[in-house]
Amino acid sequence: MIQLNFPAVLAEWPLLLRGAAMTVVLTAVSATIGTALGTACAWVRVWGPAWLKAIVAAYVELIRNTPFIVQLFFIFFGLPSAGVRLSPELASVIAMVVNLGAYAAEIVRAGIEATPRGQIEAAQSLALTPLQVFTRVVLPPAFKRVWPSLTGQVIIVMFGSAVCGQIATAELSYSANLIQSRNFRAFEAFIVATALYFVLAVVVRHVLQRLGARWLFGSR
Amino acid sequence: MVEFTLWDVLRNLLLAGRWTVALSAIAFLGGGLVGLALLTARAARLPGAARGVGVYVQLFQGTPLLMQLFLAYFGLALFGVEVSPWTAAALAMTLYASAYLCEIWRGCVEAIPRGQWEASASLALTFREQLRHVIGPQALRIAIAPTVGFAVQLIKSTSLASVIGFIELTKAGTMITNATFRPFTVYACVALMYFALCFPVSLWSRRLERSLRRA
Numbered sequence: 001m002i003q004l005n006f007p008a009v010l011a012e013w014p015l016l017l018r019g020a021a022m023t024v025v026l027t028a029v030s031a032t033i034g035t036a037l038g039t040a041c042a043w044v045r046v047w048g049p050a051w052l053k054a055i056v057a058a059y060v061e062l063i064r065n066t067p068f069i070v071q072l073f074f075i076f077f078g079l080p081s082a083g084v085r086l087s088p089e090l091a092s093v094i095a096m097v098v099n100l101g102a103y104a105a106e107i108v109r110a111g112i113e114a115t116p117r118g119q120i121e122a123a124q125s126l127a128l129t130p131l132q133v134f135t136r137v138v139l140p141p142a143f144k145r146v147w148p149s150l151t152g153q154v155i156i157v158m159f160g161s162a163v164c165g166q167i168a169t170a171e172l173s174y175s176a177n178l179i180q181s182r183n184f185r186a187f188e189a190f191i192v193a194t195a196l197y198f199v200l201a202v203v204v205r206h207v208l209q210r211l212g213a214r215w216l217f218g219s220r
Numbered sequence: 221m222v223e224f225t226l227w228d229v230l231r232n233l234l235l236a237g238r239w240t241v242a243l244s245a246i247a248f249l250g251g252g253l254v255g256l257a258l259l260t261a262r263a264a265r266l267p268g269a270a271r272g273v274g275v276y277v278q279l280f281q282g283t284p285l286l287m288q289l290f291l292a293y294f295g296l297a298l299f300g301v302e303v304s305p306w307t308a309a310a311l312a313m314t315l316y317a318s319a320y321l322c323e324i325w326r327g328c329v330e331a332i333p334r335g336q337w338e339a340s341a342s343l344a345l346t347f348r349e350q351l352r353h354v355i356g357p358q359a360l361r362i363a364i365a366p367t368v369g370f371a372v373q374l375i376k377s378t379s380l381a382s383v384i385g386f387i388e389l390t391k392a393g394t395m396i397t398n399a400t401f402r403p404f405t406v407y408a409c410v411a412l413m414y415f416a417l418c419f420p421v422s423l424w425s426r427r428l429e430r431s432l433r434r435a
Contacts, residue, residue: 066411066414069390082404159283186290
């Protein structure tokens with residue numbers, strides 16, 4: 001008969017809480033920087049000089065066609081032999097930023113390309129500088145258009161961050177592993193961690209939707 | 221002291237790459253079959269099917285694949301089943317793929333105008349005939365591009381099976397690194413191999429998408 005012992009796992013709640021907090025911090029930091037990187041790449045792919053376009057295109061394809069865990073291992077294990085030594089946390093954030101940047105670039109680009117020509121021409125005729133046209137006229141509605149996809153991608157990156165425990169970043173899956181190594185309740189520990197991920201995803205989605213509605217699209 | 225040439229590294233990675241391909245193929249085919257069954261249950265309006273399938277899809281899309289792999293690995297053991305990483309990975313990846321494919325295909329079926337269902341029903345076609353002759357062929361046409369796109373995601377996802385000890389490309393990379401102490405080269409080679417697997421499929425999916433939009 002199968003006997004499940006959840007209290008043994010839940011007794012370790014401080015560990016779970018710390019892990020969940022780390023997951024949220026990793027996600028928040030890399031979502032912010034990654035979206036900025038993605039937006040810059042999207043600008044390059046639409047208006048940038050040809051040589052930069054080629055570099056960004058190569059970056060986007062390389063990241064989108066390799067697994068996150070390999071990118072993470074390359075950054076954490078591979079870069080030290082090239083003289084770059086990183087802490088697990090920093091390596092995790094860099095990997096997540098680089099990963100999200102590539103996907104966000106494609107998402108934001110789709111939003112930018114849907115901008116009607118006339119809007120850009122109207123802005124130019126008002127003597128706005130190219131930078132002003134981009135940040136004031138093109139970007140806000142572009143973000144509004146792709147906000148749901150961007151939110152989804154951030155959550156995918158958060159799920160990907162479960163792998164960061166493999167290089168000893170103390171996030172949620174790492175906590176679950178630690179708990180099961182203490183009390184041998186592996187199944188229960190991972191059930192609890194999985195449930196926490198599920199809840200986190202719901203909360204993150206909700207928060208991002210609210211943030212988007214508040215700051216991006218006016219608080220209506 | 222054994223010296224490892226670049227060719228040794230590549231050869232061993234290529235050998236392990238077969239398992240990445242095998243796991244991807246099993247997950248894709250198995251997931252396709254399960255996904256199709258779930259989709260049919262929904263389309264046939266079986267009582268509770270829409271809700272049940274919805275929850276199923278939500279659970280698999282709303283949690284990390286790594287956790288699903290751990291749960292399959294430790295969960296099966298709980299039932300007294302002797303699990304190899306191979307069985308656990310194949311099971312978890314199949315279920316994962318089924319949830320995604322079911323959701324992708326549901327969108328394609330729903331993109332078929334209601335009138336097609338009604339018209340075929342008014343011709344006294346049975347449910348099976350409706351699917352086979354009217355809805356299926358049309359849904360299939362729009363389903364190909366996103367399905368191929370998902371294949372890329374699936375190939376990449378199999379790398380997570382390395383964490384529960386299934387020896388495929390990524391795990392082989394780790395093992396070779398431990399033997400050669402050349403993580404930079406080895407992981408670069410691993411990444412390039414995934415790229416060589418995924419990029420052609422990505423291009424294919426993009427071309428399908430373009431031709432569909434033109435049509």
